[in-house]
Structures are given as C-alpha cells and as structure tokens.
Amino acid sequence: MVAFERVAQPGVAPENYHATSIYPEYFHIRKGEWRLLKESRMDCVVALRQDGSLEVKEFRHLQVDDRVACGRGENGEDGIFVHTEAFDFLEDISHKFVFRSLITRETSFSIDYDELYDLLGFERKNGFIVWVLGPAVVFDRDARNAFVQLIESGYVHALLAGNALAVHDVEAALFSTGLGQEIYSKKSVELGHYNHLDAINKIRTLGSIQKAIDQGLIKDGVMWAVMKRGISNVLAGSIRDDGPLPEVIADVYEAQDEMRTLTRSATTVIALATQLHAIATGNMLPAYKVVEVDQVRPVYFYTVDMSEFAINKLANRGSLTARSILTNVQDFVVTVERGLRKRFG
C-alpha cells in the first residue's frame, strides 16, 4: 500500500515523495483498491485529501500537514503503478533495421494532417481543444485570418499565449502591421516602430483589450474572435514583454496555475511556433484524461515548429507522446483551416 507522509514546511515535499509522470498512475489506497490518478501533470506530487480522494499538486502549493504519497518504485512495489504502456502512440519496430526512425523536415506529414482533421472534427463536439500560440501566427495576414476562422468554426476552446501574441494581434487590428511592417505587403510604414507601442498604450488607456473591442476599436483578429466568443484564454507574461497589456498575468506561477486550469480539461493541445509556451504546456499535460468513472482516453499533443531542435528538446524534456509537424505555422494554419472547412463545412 502506498505510504503518505506529512508535509512539515509549506511548499516542500517530504523525502522520498513520489513525482508524477505523464502516464496513467494507479495508487494502492486500501486493500483491493488501486485508484487511478485524475488530472495529472508531470513532476507534481500526490496528496491524499480528507475525503480519501487524490489530488495532484505542484510542490509550491503544498501546505503543512498535507499528506503526500511517497515511494519511487513504479511497478507496484511501493503501492504505485505507472502504466507506461497504456497507449501505443508509437509503432512497434520489430525489424532489425529501418531507415528514417527520427522525425525531420523530410518526414512525410500527409497522414498527420488527415488524422488531425479527423481528430478536430471529433473534438470540436466531444473534446476540449487548447491552442498554444506564438506571435508568428499573427505576423501574416492569411494565417491570422485562417486562425480567426478556426475560432469562428468552433475548433478553439481555449487559448494560451503571451503578451507578444496579443500585442501584435492588436497592432494588426489597429494598424495592419506587425512590428511596423504591413502584414500582407511587408512594406515598412512610416514610423512603424511606434505601432506596437501605440497599440499597447491605447489598450492601457482603455483598460483592457475587451474594452477596445466593446468600443469598436478592434474589429478583427485572434483576440477579437476569442473575446467575442467568450473563449477562455491565458496571456502569460515574460521578461521579453513591452507593456504589458492589462490582461497579461505578471506572476508566471499564477499564470502557470491559470494555464493548468485549462489544460486540465484539454483533450487535444496544439502548440504553434513557441518553444517557451510549448514546453510549459508540455510540462503540465498528462498523456491521458479520465473522462468518466475510471474510463481513460489519450490526450493529444501536437507541436508545430520549423526546427528539429525545438522538437527534440520537447522530447528530451519528457513530452514523449507529442506528435510533431515540422513546417512554417503560417502554412500550417492556412492548410488546416482549409482542410477542416472542406471536410466539415
């Protein structure tokens, strides 16, 4: 049976704590009962609530007297079973030798698009699709429009991004530029290096992006579409930010908690061209979700990026089940929107 030790100091786990993985985990709570962990997340600890249920907690949220599961055996010897083979995302390679076992830009991605269409068609009604966006998506007119269309068509249930995504999206709404460059013609406009600052200053004057939308100042774009439809979103701050915009969360751990509130519901996550946010989200995403009493389904995690390094880095940090498409996110968004429209209208 799994041993629970008491927390003696806030935010500090007892020695020999068990840390969660991305896999389904079962805890031997009492004789004959192995309980499946819900709403897990990598690198957290497991606390036993008063009512006997299990709670996955970040170390920093531990409180004195919380009872934390201990033991590092993963095969049941400490009362904890980590089910690494719950899903077979990866083909079993039984041959002695194959070429092309690593994903690169030369990997064939046709099937990934098709499977993604099927998945999103299903998830639109039955799942919870979280998008994680880097600013590249709004630097291009067609990609920005296509992403808005995805929102309008119901394929976006939550948005995770940073200040930059919102700033350049608002800059595009107000001035049709991204960092002073027109998002279609690429022409640098006169004094264009003021545009993102003017955009931020304007929103700060009004008090929020929402107010700029309410007042009809912002009439298009990702933030407009998201807010108009009341779609949950988190804008997390970073040290790179100008501004920030009022909606941005300055405290990164508070931002993490907010992000986690959303990823907890996620059934599919798609991260586009943002190493920072993709890894952050990958860290907090389990490979599975308990949808009904003890019924388990996989959580899909796609990352789209231009570089093998970004993909490998994610894999090296434990997000083993991520599926990756190596391409420019502009093309990705435009292609996916068109593909979904063709199939599902």
Place this chain on the structure above:
Amino acid sequence: MVAFERVAQPGVAPENYHATSIYPEYFHIRKGEWRLLKESRMDCVVALRQDGSLEVKEFRHLQVDDRVACGRGENGEDGIFVHTEAFDFLEDISHKFVFRSLITRETSFSIDYDELYDLLGFERKNGFIVWVLGPAVVFDRDARNAFVQLIESGYVHALLAGNALAVHDVEAALFSTGLGQEIYSKKSVELGHYNHLDAINKIRTLGSIQKAIDQGLIKDGVMWAVMKRGISNVLAGSIRDDGPLPEVIADVYEAQDEMRTLTRSATTVIALATQLHAIATGNMLPAYKVVEVDQVRPVYFYTVDMSEFAINKLANRGSLTARSILTNVQDFVVTVERGLRKRFG
C-alpha cells in the same frame, strides 16, 4: 572601348579578364555601340565571336585564340557597364530605423504566394518555368501528387534534380515507399531498406526510366509525368548516389552544361529543399533575360527551404535577387497547386 585578349591555353582566361555578374551588362564594342550581354551567367567570361557577337563562356570551355573581354571596372571606364539597378526587387528603405529587415520564418509570406500565383499564371503561357527539386517532395504522398498535378497543368517546363529525387520517386511508384517507409502511413515495411535498391536494379535491368514507363511498370509520380509529357530534365549525379539510374549524368560539369542549356531559357526558377542544386542553379542564373532585340525582363528565382542558413548562404554566394519562402516544401507544393487550381482551373 572594351579590350579583348586572346586565350593562350585551353580553359584558361587571360589576365585581367572580366567576370560576369548576375546583372545586365553592356559592352562597348565599337564607337557608339554598347551591346547588351545575352544569356549571361555569374562568374563566366565573355568571348567575342567571329561574327562580332558576344558569347558568355565558362572558363573551362575557353579555347586557344578565343578573344576574351578584359577589364574590371564596372562603370564604363573599361568599356563595360554593369547595370546593378536595372530592377528594383528590393524596397528602398528610407526610414532611419525599421524592425524586421531580415527574412526569417516569422516573415509574412501571404503576398509571396499571391505574387507567385500571378507570376506562374503568366509564365505558364509566356515564360519558361524551371523547377529544381530535392527528394523531400517525393517522400510525401500529397506533395508528390500535387507536384504531378502542377506538371499536368502546364506549370513545369523543365526539371533539374539529382539521382535521389528520381530514385525515391521511382521507389514510390513501384513500392509506395520512400527509403522503405510508406509515403502516406509512414509505416516501415518488411525489408523496406531493399526498396530503393530494388527500384534502381529494376530500372537498370530495363535500361532507363523511360522504358519502365513504356512497359507500364511506372504509372505515377514526378518522373512519370515529366517523361510522359516530354518535359526537359536533367538528373545530375553526386557522390551521395546509390546506383545511379541510367538517365543520371555522372560528369558534373557535363551536367552543369545541360542544366545551363535549360536555365538559359528560364524566366522563373523555383528551387525546393535542395541546397546543392539551388546554389548550383543560382550560380548559373542571371537576373535578367533578353526576350526580344534589346528588350529585357527580370528572371525570377524562388527558393523554398526550412532554414535561414540555406537562404543566407545563397544570398552570400551572390544570388541577391532570390526571393525566399521559409517553410516545409511539402506544404509549399500542396498549397501552390491548390492556389493555382483555384485561380486558373
């Protein structure tokens, strides 16, 4: 007036030879006559033919007694004028400061696609479109099909590639795999590492790709479409090759000459995911073409690649007028085919 010196040794230019650039160049042949160079190519020399016309020649093709233009001034002082400002591909940036002057994966590419559609729509009838292909295009089912469709629709007037492109295209035609991996499902087939060797061996048995098509063995793919329509193509050998296929030219300088025969006619060149062939083609491509008597039009050169390094390297080697799109060529080909079909049917 420009001085011409005699060649004393085969394949060797006289001292102080003038080397050609990618720009339009005018030669002061006789009093009052500045003659425009036709069918130029970077890093060649200019020989005066018996009939008084000018010929652009690679050093290695120089013969004893050829008369070679000498002088390195480019502003007419030596009888040679290099017209670097003939075309304004690049925006004039007159502001003190602009962001985003370098092309990266975050550059907006919507306009490039649109301009490319317009261009190809025009060139299909009025120009000569040369494609330079790396093997990535045929490793993916949808990209391969889309490229075939481009050929069928008349957007491909010549093809430059290497042994690998043809081998993996033929492998796909015979076995539906690329290096043993299915080009749609990505499954590694049993003994799949034999497939490209079997493909080569089969073609070598028959004597040529053409014969395999004639016999109905090859019924789809890039080489099939190209050969069926009699489209000019050059398959250049490289030290990386298996085989090679019978059509491949083993001598790289002979291959260069063949490639040049085609690029001489080119009005638009599009190079996809091949640093070797893209640089080779860039080297032999002038920025302009003389279409009628002393009438000049620009030659468009697009490169599509995943890495800023490939793009920068091309620019650093003198292909200054190349326009670049940073993306996965699979997406590029699929998107361009769809875009052209939508516009021009």
Place this chain on the structure above:
Amino acid sequence: MVAFERVAQPGVAPENYHATSIYPEYFHIRKGEWRLLKESRMDCVVALRQDGSLEVKEFRHLQVDDRVACGRGENGEDGIFVHTEAFDFLEDISHKFVFRSLITRETSFSIDYDELYDLLGFERKNGFIVWVLGPAVVFDRDARNAFVQLIESGYVHALLAGNALAVHDVEAALFSTGLGQEIYSKKSVELGHYNHLDAINKIRTLGSIQKAIDQGLIKDGVMWAVMKRGISNVLAGSIRDDGPLPEVIADVYEAQDEMRTLTRSATTVIALATQLHAIATGNMLPAYKVVEVDQVRPVYFYTVDMSEFAINKLANRGSLTARSILTNVQDFVVTVERGLRKRFG
C-alpha cells in the same frame, strides 16, 4: 525645443510621446542646451524630473503628472536628435558587390574571439560585464567549470538567468547530473528524473541557494561561485519553471526592473544560448553609456547561439549593434576561458 506633456493616467503615456531607441539621443531642453539622455533603453519614454534632469521610464512606471517628452521627429525638428551614427560598428561597404554580407555559421570568427579577449581584459578592470546564461552552459562539465573559472578570474560582474540555469547548476552540484544525465559521462543514472526535483525540494527546504552554500551542501558551480563572491544576479521566472527556487522572481516585470538595474551599469553584455533572456536583455540595452559628464562610450552586446534564426530575430527586433558568434556555447565558454587565461593569467 522639446514639448513635455503631462501623464493623465498611471502607466499610460500622452499621445505623440517620444519612444527611445538604442542610440544616443539629445533633447533640446532650453535655448542652447541639448541634453544627452543617460541610461537609456529601447522603447521607453522620457520624463522630465523636477530638478530638470531627464529620466528614462517604462510606460508602466509612469505616474500621474509625470511630464513626458513628445514628438517623433528624430532629426531635431521636434527638439530631439537621435544620433544613429555615433558609433560605426558596421563596416561601410562601398563596393558595388560583395559576397558574404550576412552572418552565418560559415562566417570567420577568429577576430571576434581576439577582440573579445581584448575587450574583456579591459572591462574586467574598467567596465561592468553582464552575462546572460541559458541552461546549456551547466549541462556540460567542462563548460560549467570554465564559466566558474571566468567568475573566479573577475570577468563576471553580474549574471542574468532563469530558474532553469540555477536548478540544473544546483542539480549538478548535488548529483553531478543535468536532468538525470551525468554531465560528463552522459550516463542516465537510476531514477535520475528525480534529481532536479530533489534539488529544488532540498533548496526550498533550506530556504535559499545561499543557505545551501553556507551549509556546505553546494560546493561548486555557477551559482556557488556567483554567490560566494557576492556577484549581483537576477533569476527571472518563466512559465516553464519547475519549483521555483526561492531566489527566483515570480513577477516578470519586477524581474525586468531588477535586470535593468544591472544592465544600466553594463558596458559589455554577453548572452549565451537563450533566446528569451537575450531578447529581453537586448530590449533594455542602449548602444552607449555616459561614463563621465557627457562622455559617451559604446556598450558591447554579444550573442552566442547555434542558429541563424536566433541571431536574425534579435536583429529584427532592433538590437542592431549586437555582435554574434554562431557556435555551441560549451565550446565558446571553454575557448574564451582558455584564451583569457593565456593572455591575462
């Protein structure tokens, strides 16, 4: 003369505010007096203090009734002169054509190393050298040791980094691993994926890295060397963080302010393998520093990274004067330490 407008709303600049650049800027304060801006930073505003001096402020620090310089002309027409040509970091290229104008991995970097040695030899005594570190430096034994040696030799006056750098440095100090992999042998140790969590948990138990050093628990590494010598440092939080360690600043704008306190003194900044922190620092770094009354010197900014994209992105965001070396930071640190030791002991 420059016009100053009053702030009406906290954190919001008046319309037509002037935003600072990285260049030296002169403000026409009163007849005959053009005052040079001190301690500038890109994308801030300029406030006139009660005592008549000028203060560079982030928008978010503006308070009601602050008087903000307005006008966007940069040539004196609005009383503001932006001296873009104060320093000639870049060679003047007067030829009609040159190869290799862009920096890539094939650029020659010998001279950059030599100039950096000279610079650091000078700055060690006469300047203020700020290092910006990504975690890659501490994932490798030799690089980590070499950086410690740089600290010991007096070449590090301040350190900017994130939670990850400190976590993996402490993990290395306690377990000789980075994310569970030995930092020399690369062997994955048993249960090594617990090591960074154990490291964090241990430091949180003690209350700070400093206490772990005081108690003799941490006896080597970057944080050890920095803290032992009382070197200023900022550990900024990000949403990617585990933990965090107690010293990490959770609020990114507070972190920005702390970073700026240090960069304000900087005469040379060297950013290693961290796009996030490099761009953040680049944003807050002027191209110059006023060292004595109206005497100006350049501020040197080096970035070391593996990818052209990272370098170009920095340039595209305005850090035009950054010098870049494209290489692995492990080799960079080892080489620089050896080079400095050879020259200066």
Place this chain on the structure above:
Amino acid sequence: MVAFERVAQPGVAPENYHATSIYPEYFHIRKGEWRLLKESRMDCVVALRQDGSLEVKEFRHLQVDDRVACGRGENGEDGIFVHTEAFDFLEDISHKFVFRSLITRETSFSIDYDELYDLLGFERKNGFIVWVLGPAVVFDRDARNAFVQLIESGYVHALLAGNALAVHDVEAALFSTGLGQEIYSKKSVELGHYNHLDAINKIRTLGSIQKAIDQGLIKDGVMWAVMKRGISNVLAGSIRDDGPLPEVIADVYEAQDEMRTLTRSATTVIALATQLHAIATGNMLPAYKVVEVDQVRPVYFYTVDMSEFAINKLANRGSLTARSILTNVQDFVVTVERGLRKRFG
C-alpha cells in the same frame, strides 16, 4: 549455405540479391565455414571470386557471370548472418523513463572531446584517420591554421573534400581571403569577388595545385600541407563548382570509387560541416574493419555540424553508429588541435 546467382547483365544484380549493411556479416560458404566479410560498405552486393574469396561490389561494377550472394534473411536462414550487436556503441537504457535521449546542441560533449583525443592519439600510430572537409574550415584563419597543424602532427592520413574546399583554401593562400573577404579581419577587399576566380584561373594556368606549391606560389594552407606530405586525398566534383581545379574528379562515381579506396583503410573518419560529403562517406563506411585474420575492430565515424537536421538525416540514412558533436567546426578544429597538442605534444 548461401546461394550465389550469376549476373546476366552488366551493372545489374540477380533478383533476390543480398545487400550489405554497415555491420559485420558472415557468409556460410561451405559446411562448417562462416566467412566474415571484409571491407564492406552499405548497400552493395557480395560476389564470390574464383579463388573462393568474397568481394563487396557496387551494383554498377557487376560484370556478366559474376556470382552474387542471394537471400535476404539476416539470421543465418539464408546462409548469411548480420551481426548487429557486434559493438555496443549505444548505452543500454533499462530504466522506464529517461530525459534527454536525443542528441541536441544541449547535449554534453566534454566526454566526446576527451574520447576523441584518446582515439586520435592511438590512431595516429595504429590506425588510418580520414577527414572529410566542408569549405567552412578554410574560411577562418585560426581554424585553417589549426587544421594545418593537425596535418603536420600526423593526425590526418587522408582527406576527402570537394572543389570548394580546395578553391577557398588556395584563395586564402594567394589572397588571404575567402570569397573576397579577409579570413581574419572579415573586411571585404576591393574587387574581392574576383579572388576565387583568379585563384582557379592561376592554378589552371599552371596545371595543378601541386605545381603551384612546387613553384612556391602556395605556401600555406590545407592543400599545401596535404600535398607537401604526400597525404592521399580526393577532390570530388559537384554541380555547384566554379572551375574546377585540375585535381578535381568530374565523374562522381569515379570519385566515389576513389573515396572508397581510402575509406576501405579507414579506422576513424571525421566529417566536418558538409552534409553532401558526410552522407556520401557514411554510405560507404562499414561499422567495423578486419585488421588481422578474422579479428575485428570498430570503425569510428564522427560528424560535426551545427544542425540537428544534418545529424538526424545521417542517422535516418543508416549511419547509426556515427557519433555527433553539434558545434561550429571552426571551434571544433581549434579545440581539438589544442587538446591533442596538450596531451601528445
């Protein structure tokens, strides 16, 4: 026992031919005798000589009546045993989960340098070290000098490269530039874009690099050091070439054969910053070498490159045993030369 089938057509293997791998392979020649294949190479066939010995042949070298080993079973069922586990280059990973299983720029490389020093110290006397060089090495003064020093110190037994390496090395010897840019100061010299053409033209005038050295025209650099010491080398042509220099082999399959003559002797191969030549060499390199009668040793293959893509591509093409260091080759060469000098003088 293995079946041998007769070749009916030159350059074409019989159906069901056995293709070689990089691993040691044993052929059941007669009862009780399993013969180890010597001087193997990936993707070739095995012919039985008149004298009963086995010969590894490229398909294109097959002659009518050659007897070729057939059968694709690799576990002895067809009389052929492929010994994939002869060497354990790769650590056995027995844990349930580890971070960092893929090689990236953040991998620790200290141990690779140390092991390489040990290896080269041994191989200098007891092995045959083949270097494969891209032009980047000679674009930088210090890297070029360091490589010359490696040659002088006996660490280079053969050199494989292309026309570009030799051209820019000779350009550096004659003009101190690389593509017109000084290889130390990076200054673009007047009319520098003529330098590589002048270098080629000069060598073509003389007839060979060797003659330029004999006449005292070339007094430093990689080609100078290699030729002075009579070190075997192959300069293979490519379609990208200017010139070419007289020593360059125009026919790529002839070049392949020449390269193979050298790799046949190789015990260690180090490929620097050249995807084309690295893959070409990887294709022809077995994982082992038979040093004495049936005594087998591993062949070491290092690739040094800046991008994960290059590394992954090599692995995807079957060079599984390659060890990779991700860094700038300039730093690599300088560091290795210094490391070796320190250890072995």
